Amino acid sequence: MKTDKYNHIFLRCCYGYAVSGMAVLVIGAILPSIITEAGISFLAAGSLLSGMAIGNLSASFLFPVLVSWLGRKRAIFFITLCAPVCLFILSILPPFPIMYGVMLIYGLVRGSITILNNSAVNDIYGSKATGKLNLLHCFFAVGAFLAPFLTAVLMKLGFNWRHVLYLILILTAATAALYGTMDDTLLNETSNRINKDKGKKDSQDRSFLKSYSFYGIAFILFFYLGLENCINGWFVTYLQNTNVMSATYATALVSFTWLVIMAGRLICAALSKKLDKSTIILILSLGSAACFFLLISTKNLTLITAALLGLGFFLSGIYPTCIANAGPMIKGSTLGMSVLTAISAMGGIITPQIIGGIADRIGIVGSIGVLNINVFMVIFLSFLNFRNHHKKK
Template identity: 40%
Template sequence: MWYAVGAFLSPFVTMLLMGAGMNWKTILRLLAVLTVLIVLSYATMDYRKIEKEEKKETGEEHSQAAAPKEKFWFLKNTGFLLAVGALFFYMGLENSVNGWFVTYLKSTGFMSASLATVMVSVTWIMIMIGRIVIANVSKRVPPAKILAVISTLQFASVLILVLANNTAMAVAALVLLGLGMAGAFPTTTAFTGDLMGNSPLGMSVFTGIGSLGGILTPQVIGVLADKLGFQAAILFLVLDAFLLALFGAGALRYATNQKIQVERP
């Protein structure tokens, strides 16, 4: 939630700082200082309460008899692989929206630079609203169903955005995209956690592979933009969104076949 607030406010803060006479180098130095402060915050934080809760949960788990599993057993679990794939392509889409969409919207010719910057913030407003809605919906609807719906919505939104030939169509697509992106990460995490029993190693692999998508996809788009032009490169994002929808649908089918995540106990 607070991540979305920061993503929404940061373009406006940047514009205000640049309007006040700051150049981009000064703003980057400010970001570097804030990054150091975040590291110091984590380094000096009191983790004793968290550690007590973890020990309590560990004690409860050990009290229950459980058959030993292989260290990387989750890599053989189809549901886990589908969830990792969905997260990989979602993170690629999210980071590309943050990194490339202002450039893309300006290149369309029907949207000004200032409006394009504002529209990314509008997308994050919709993400905040969507997360509040999904938090309530998730009490009644299992993660697999939500994941399938929002993955499909993201694909449809990106496709509409690429085909848009006027401002109204692009704005509608970005609003829908924000709603689709709203619950992608927490929903995918919830689906995976239910499958794995919140295995620390499994969740580390899950988030690690997902993060790779956020790193690689914007880089691929940049390389393609240099070689083929930006309009052609953005089609790679359509492919990314399509694969996200495919993995989301696969997760729902897996859950249905395994009779998990579909009906709440």
């Protein structure tokens, strides 16, 4: 019976993450069309991407408050209802300040889903959460694959970017309905049990705030998410501007990269049973660095294709494995997951804005080179995390 309840929650989290992946990646897929039709600069477009990341960050502070007022189920239901409204407003291309506000709320929805899903899976599966988290994040990759792919196919068939948004709008409305009908009694029971076992009077264990290892993982995610947000938001535009591929090929390539990410997360889920988390994170960071350096240093279409697919494969498991690595430190604390999400979200806010600003001066192709900093820091911090883990052992 308890397994059925686990599946009841887990499957809803998986669907919510799949649609979240579509909702995030569709923005990058249609961004060239928005830039053209709205007549905005790269800097302004970067501001929209950063606005979504700021909304994602704000979820770390607002969602726990809403949960304390309304409970988890009602809080996530009302927040996810905002997504279809945001997509509709964006489709009419309102003035830029309104578009920016829409992207803030849109990011809030994404961040709230991330906090709820990761916290729920960590809580109900405990020490077995690594594999489940990688599987959960596979569904994000499924959605992320479908969004650019559907965009390319529908535009090839004569539809425009607005039709793509309306399709995602329907799917996000279904997400709200599924979260609203979720039986969260098991989550509440698990949270109460964790708190009782810890002997705490409240649900927040703040010992992680004094842990250097916790901040090390948080800043791996800080630099990783800056890189990921730029791939999500800028790479269709970047690939088109390299002049070595068509717009359709570029959109399809980003889409298939997420298919590789899905496969990579399944492999990481299997490896988590044999290797410790710090080792997996270090291997993934080194592999992603090699692929990224190849990607930005060649104009050969075959090498670009191989490098981007390889980059997707190695980036695939970093986020869920880091979340699982931090799990024993935060011990089911919503505050802990929120702080982790907040620090990582800052990277996603700053980086796209920097890339957009530089792109207005030297072009989008040249500005992507700034991401070398993110790649280097992910490697450096992953090595420290690996060393600290083996020192403890």
